[in-house]
Amino acid sequence: METPGCGEAGRQRGGVTVTVTGSAGDRHVKDAGAQTDTKVQGHGPRLSKASLFTLLSLWMELFPKRDSKNENETTRCTGLVVVHERRILGLHCSSMELHAGQIAVIRHGPRLMDCELYFSRKPCSTCLKMIINAGVKLISYWPGDAEISLLGGSSSLEAELDAAAAERLRSNSRPHISVLLHPLADNMQQFVEETSRRCDFQEKICSDLPNSDLFRMQFWKNRDEFSRVFLVSEEARHRDLLSKLGLETFCLEPYFGNLRQHMRDLVRVLASVASSVPGLEESGYGFYQKDSGDPEPPPRLSQEVIRHCVIQAQLLAYRTEDPKVGVGAVIWAEGHSDQCDGTGSLYLVGCGYNAFPAGSEYGEYPQMDNKQGDRHCRKYRYIIHAEQNALTFRSVDIKVNENTMLFVTKCPCDECVPLIKGAGIRQIYTTDLDSGKDKRDISYLRFGGLSGVQKFIWQRNPQTSEVAEQLFPPTRANGCVKHSRQEPEEPEMLFHKRLRS
Numbered sequence: 001m002e003t004p005g006c007g008e009a010g011r012q013r014g015g016v017t018v019t020v021t022g023s024a025g026d027r028h029v030k031d032a033g034a035q036t037d038t039k040v041q042g043h044g045p046r047l048s049k050a051s052l053f054t055l056l057s058l059w060m061e062l063f064p065k066r067d068s069k070n071e072n073e074t075t076r077c078t079g080l081v082v083v084h085e086r087r088i089l090g091l092h093c094s095s096m097e098l099h100a101g102q103i104a105v106i107r108h109g110p111r112l113m114d115c116e117l118y119f120s121r122k123p124c125s126t127c128l129k130m131i132i133n134a135g136v137k138l139i140s141y142w143p144g145d146a147e148i149s150l151l152g153g154s155s156s157l158e159a160e161l162d163a164a165a166a167e168r169l170r171s172n173s174r175p176h177i178s179v180l181l182h183p184l185a186d187n188m189q190q191f192v193e194e195t196s197r198r199c200d201f202q203e204k205i206c207s208d209l210p211n212s213d214l215f216r217m218q219f220w221k222n223r224d225e226f227s228r229v230f231l232v233s234e235e236a237r238h239r240d241l242l243s244k245l246g247l248e249t250f251c252l253e254p255y256f257g258n259l260r261q262h263m264r265d266l267v268r269v270l271a272s273v274a275s276s277v278p279g280l281e282e283s284g285y286g287f288y289q290k291d292s293g294d295p296e297p298p299p300r301l302s303q304e305v306i307r308h309c310v311i312q313a314q315l316l317a318y319r320t321e322d323p324k325v326g327v328g329a330v331i332w333a334e335g336h337s338d339q340c341d342g343t344g345s346l347y348l349v350g351c352g353y354n355a356f357p358a359g360s361e362y363g364e365y366p367q368m369d370n371k372q373g374d375r376h377c378r379k380y381r382y383i384i385h386a387e388q389n390a391l392t393f394r395s396v397d398i399k400v401n402e403n404t405m406l407f408v409t410k411c412p413c414d415e416c417v418p419l420i421k422g423a424g425i426r427q428i429y430t431t432d433l434d435s436g437k438d439k440r441d442i443s444y445l446r447f448g449g450l451s452g453v454q455k456f457i458w459q460r461n462p463q464t465s466e467v468a469e470q471l472f473p474p475t476r477a478n479g480c481v482k483h484s485r486q487e488p489e490e491p492e493m494l495f496h497k498r499l500r501s
Contacts, residue, residue, distance in 0.1 A: 044195070045185035047269075047318045050140070053081045053088075053118040054180065055270050055315050058142065058230055060093045061120040063342055064304040074149045074159060077342070079120035080104055082112070088351050089115065089395040091312070093342035099147060101127025103341050105134060112136050118180075120230075122146040122245055125165035132173045139177045143247060143259060144230055150244050151237070160244060167246035179247070181262040184269065192269050192318065193219070195326070196276035199314070200410055200431035201458050205278075205285060208460060214283055218275035226267045226274075235260070273314050277307050280461065287429045287456040301334075301405075305346070306429055306456070309407040312351070313386075317409050321355040322383050327410050328353045329386035331394060331425070334403040349396055349404060352389025356382060380441040387416040391423050398424045411435050417446040420453065427454045 047055070060079030080100035082090035089111070092103045101123045104112065112134035119141040123131070127147070131139065145151050148162045170177040185191075196202070197215045205214055232238035238260070239251040250259050280286045286303040287310075309330055316328030331349035338345045356365055365382040384392075387408055398404050405427040411434040412420060420428065432455075434444040447455075 044191040048182040050180040051182045057118045057120040063093045081118040083116040095342040124148045140180045193272045222271035290455040316353045327386040329390040329408040350390045350394030414446045
């Protein structure tokens with residue numbers, strides 16, 4: 001039985017999974033993704049679990065660091081997602097002292113038995129031998145540059161020796177070591193781009209700065225940046241890299257072209273999701289306290305770290321089983337000591353998305369929202385909320401003496417507010433567009449009066465709001481300021497054409 005926080009849907013439709021298995025070749029397996037046309041009522045396509053875990057590993061590689069590595073170092077920062085029985089146990093990234101695989105061994109130890117590990121780069125032989133010895137079930141990695149960089153540098157010979165040792169470990173080990181890249185549903189990229197533009201964070205910006213079109217500006221910036229980090233620009237160089245990684249079969253067509261396309265597609269999806277919550281410097285928006293109730297509040301995170309955690313929740317939202325809207329939630333805790341993890345003193349408590357109960361068939365429950373049909377035909381009494389799944393399937397207990405933080409993509413409803421307070425959550429980072437609203441079947445009346453929990457809401461920074469207005473002044477027509485939301489100057493069809501190119 002799967003846990004709805006991170007598992008596959010009960011009834012599977014559409015999609016194809018490509019599993020790259022080293023030099024042994026590939027195999028094709030059916031995977032689940034609800035293939036709902038975005039033009040009809042209901043939610044759109046879903047990310048497969050392998051795509052979600054891969055995207056999370058790539059995003060963890062970009063976790064904001066307090067200290068940057070020496071540019072001459074050949075060891076590349078690596079993101080890692082630890083999964084057990086389709087439940088995420090850990091989100092990690094390399095630190096100055098330790099590789100991601102080493103951190104996983106320190107953090108989880110014997111709990112790595114039968115786990116699946118998703119790396120943003122092929123782990124080095126030092127990490128690989130330890131995690132193989134821990135009894136993991138599967139090791140998946142992104143088919144780009146390895147953890148010990150093979151793309152030139154003064155230690156290229158050392159990197160090639162390490163790659164050869166890693167390949168020998170792979171071929172003689174029990175766990176399945178491979179590359180898992182799922183072709184996305186036909187309209188997945190367009191769906192993610194459109195829903196990211198309409199999410200609560202962007203809606204808040206558009207209500208204040210109706211003509212900014214900040215999303216599109218952020219998307220092109222993110223796409224270029226992520227492509228430089230995760231993609232090998234020259235095809236010949238990429239083929240050589242795959243050969244050194246032990247993926248010779250995929251240096252040939254059509255495997256090579258398909259692999260490159262799947263990689264580009266996932267990078268574009270990540271760029272879209274990351275653009276839904278623009279940085280403070282670009283937008284003037286951040287997460288600021290709604291009301292101060294505690295005279296001595298817990299230590300605050302930087303806006304960069306907060307944004308990173310919220311985007312994790314945004315990625316989770318694309319695994320939703322809710323036919324109306326996707327919601328994701330991530331719970332992190334702030335420990336008392338830094339254990340050399342790339343996340344500093346932060347460690348993952350739990351994460352989830354809104355879904356039907358575990359083991360349910362997708363069509364067993366009502367799919368209607370509060371604008372459709374009779375009340376007994378609606379979904380709200382059956383859907384488990386993202387916050388509820390994050391608490392139910394948490395990987396560690398919440399400690400009362402530590403700062404535990406919830407990052408969620410929508411305002412918590414009245415059903416979740418008492419759970420959040422009772423669980424010992426001390427801080428919430430979210431939006432408040434629905435706060436104070438009663439939507440008949442679901443209401444948001446309790447959030448504003450929630451006491452004992454600090455609420456940090458997505459809003460304009462008063463110190464930078466004037467800068468934002470200068471960057472995105474209102475459009476004037478015949479001397480009048482337009483306050484309504486405007487369509488971008490570039491036609492949408494041209495935008496989507498560029499997005500798919």
